[in-house]
Amino acid sequence: MTLKNFSFVGIFALSITLVGCGGTEDEPLTVPDVFGLPGDEARDLIEAAGLEPSLEAAESSVWQPSNWEVESTDPEAGIEVEEEDEVIVNLIRPVADEDADASAQEAEEEADLQSAEDAEQEAAEETERAEAEAEEARQSREQAEQAEAAEEQEREDRVPEQQESDGGDLGERVTEAALRGFNVDSFTGLLSQDGYDLSLPPYYAISDIETMSDSTVRVHVQEAMFDEEREQMGRWFFNMTCREVPELDTVVVNDVSGQDSNHSAQEFMRMPGCD
Incomplete structure (x- = not known):
């Protein structure tokens, strides 16, 4: 064997060795750890890993993933999966958001209560005004009647005593x-x-x-x-x-x-x- 033939055989053997080390087979994928991340970030990481994220929440629909955070995934983080396998991402609302919702609810209830109290107060004031106007009208009628009676009495008093005696x-x-x-x-x-x-x-x-x-x-x-x-x-x-x-x-x-x-x-x- 000549040196030239030996070089060709060596290069061929090296090529077989490189292919046998995994260059033609897919490496296994694992579910990334996204626990505690906002829903939108978790979705992006899972998609970047070649998998299909599915965002879910137990109590309601997920409209804005950024307002939710990851509680768990199915499969769990580190589990080997196939490319484009579905990963269910379970989301929960952060405690701070729940507190904000509670505060907003409480504020709304307080506003409704205040509106009801204001309406009740306004109705009471309107009733009081109506009663005052009615009382004023009653007093005006009484004063008019008293004035009329006084005028009549004055006319009677103008009749001299002689007329009363003579008739x-x-x-x-x-x-x-x-x-x-x-x-x-x-x-x-x-x-x-x-x-x-x-x-x-x-x-x-x-x-x-x-x-x-x-x-x-x-x-x-x-x-x-x-x-x-x-x-x-x-x-x-x-x-x-x-x-x-x-x-x-x-x-x-x-x-x-x-x-x-x-x-x-x-x-x-x-x-x-x-x-």
Whole structure:
């Protein structure tokens, strides 16, 4: 054998030896140790090892693996497996997350409780406002009723004691007071009274003094009258009756034309002692 042939045989034998050491056979794979790692990191390591990770959790679905951590794997870490074998990764929520969830739940419950208390307080305040408004309305009604009663009592108190004792109505009392003022028994007696000025309103033609209300009378005159005569007659009635019939407030003069003219006590200057 020559040196050249020997070199070729040696190279061939070395090649057989290298192939027999494992260059053609797959080395066994093992499950990596991912205990305690976040779910997404564990998944990446298992995929890098040539295996198929399956993330699972007992209590709920895993939506964000980064929020979970590895509790165990099946098969366990270090177990030899075939390439692309499935590795079940059991995940749990970290204690800190559970505490955060509990805190969030507690905060939500407290917020709901506070909202309920606020609503209850608002309802109580609204009820209190409604009751206060009702009480105010009741007091206003009572005050109005009291004012009306006081006004009615005041009107009754304005009736003089003479009217209560005599029992006559306003027209009768005005008639009596006017006749006493003229010092006659009837208005027709004024025609024969010495010194009576016929240029004055026709008092002698008064036929009746009618009660219209507790403060108003109508004087019926059986002659036609001018406006000045109507006004003068109204003034004289107030002046002659003011002491005996102080509640007289309005005199309505009515002549044969049927026309009424109203005269108020506030329109005239009263005689001394009538204010």
